[in-house]
Amino acid sequence: MQTLSKNQQIIFDLIDKSPEPMKAYAILFNVQKKGIKAPLQVYRALDKLVEIGKIHKIESRNAFIACQNSSCQVSKATAFSICEICEKVTEISSSSLSKYLTNFKDKDGMKYSKYNLEFFGLCKKCR
Amino acid sequence: MQTLSKNQQIIFDLIDKSPEPMKAYAILFNVQKKGIKAPLQVYRALDKLVEIGKIHKIESRNAFIACQNSSCQVSKATAFSICEICEKVTEISSSSLSKYLTNFKDKDGMKYSKYNLEFFGLCKKCR
DNA sequence: TTACATAGTGTTATATTATAACAATTAAAA
DNA sequence: TTTTAATTGTTATAATATAACACTATGTAA
Known part of the structure; x- marks a missing residue:
């Protein structure tokens, strides 16, 4: 810190x-x-x-x-949900998601040091 | 088309x-x-x-x-790799990745209609 | 403590990215 | 054909972001 x-x-x-x-x-x-x-x-x-x-x-x-994660070590692995109506944004903290993406390798076997993922949809209120 | x-x-x-x-x-x-x-x-x-x-x-x-996918139905589910040195960008087409993300549900069970994912790292040439 | 490096600040000017508003034209559908 | 939607052209301006330079504070090492 x-x-x-x-x-x-x-x-x-x-x-x-x-x-x-x-x-x-x-x-x-x-x-x-x-x-x-x-x-x-x-x-x-x-x-x-x-x-x-x-x-x-x-x-x-x-x-x-x-950052919503008390220990901000995820700055290199971020995921958010974004409501397309009210524009509410929430940081997603799913260990299975981050595990999947952190370990993701593309066709050439390339592994990445960082990613950013943005999901779009409608939040609870706006549905 | x-x-x-x-x-x-x-x-x-x-x-x-x-x-x-x-x-x-x-x-x-x-x-x-x-x-x-x-x-x-x-x-x-x-x-x-x-x-x-x-x-x-x-x-x-x-x-x-x-779009690199001949049939451009993936405009709602995009993933790219970006080289942080040469800025080369490649569209990732991995059916396991798109399947995983398309079906991803957050804590509240919310499913999303769209996502965009950007991976960062070094490409073959720049490593 | 002094020197030196590194990080942060303040400021002006400007570059880059994107949209508002309005009028005219073209294409497509009823 | 008429009328509706999509596209175009144009001027002006809004919104987002960085360059360049001078100065100040902070940390570190001799």
Whole structure:
């Protein structure tokens, strides 16, 4: 567990409290009162937080969500479910899924160091 | 098999010939000599081509690749391998993988209508 | 403690990716 | 044929992300 810098902490706290994935400029808007004024300050913190696994980027949405797994060792093996109506995003933690994908080898026998999986469908509420 | 409109055909042909995923503005640059002048014309064709499964979007790269499966019924179940050095992208067609993911149910028993999986690693050449 | 490296910050400017809104045209279906 | 849906063309602008540079803080090792 690494200590976060000032900007990283501010931005992580915000994302962590958010019930939904946050976009970079929404983050910027929210932290301006705390002195973070420029997009680059946000993107730098986001990059680092992603790198150390505290947050994940939902690629299909260009948005960021706090890691739900208390021990964030899964930053290299991420899976999410995304509701196509309400846009609710949930991190999937299924050991059988992660085991299957981590061990997946393609035709050429290539094994991968990292993956990101995004499932789409309708959540309970929206069905 | 649906017939493509003029712009859709021009843009599909370009992507289909490309050995690597193409970004929207690279596509725009390449088709300007054929009379497609504006980003929107490109994005509209891309949207349609994605919708009908002729191309896929590589979300982590904001780039587009022609579908490699002759019958493009897998637009709702896509998997790619991405080399983190040379950026080579390959569409994975593994029936066991697609079977596993198509049938995957999360904790709440939720089944998904669609997924996109991106594996990252080093390709043969770059290892 | 000093020096040195590494990581983080602040700032301006700009690049890249994508969509809104509106008018005109073409293709397909009733 | 008429009318409906899909596509096109165009201008403007929104949203997402990075380059480049100067400066500051922090950690580490002599």
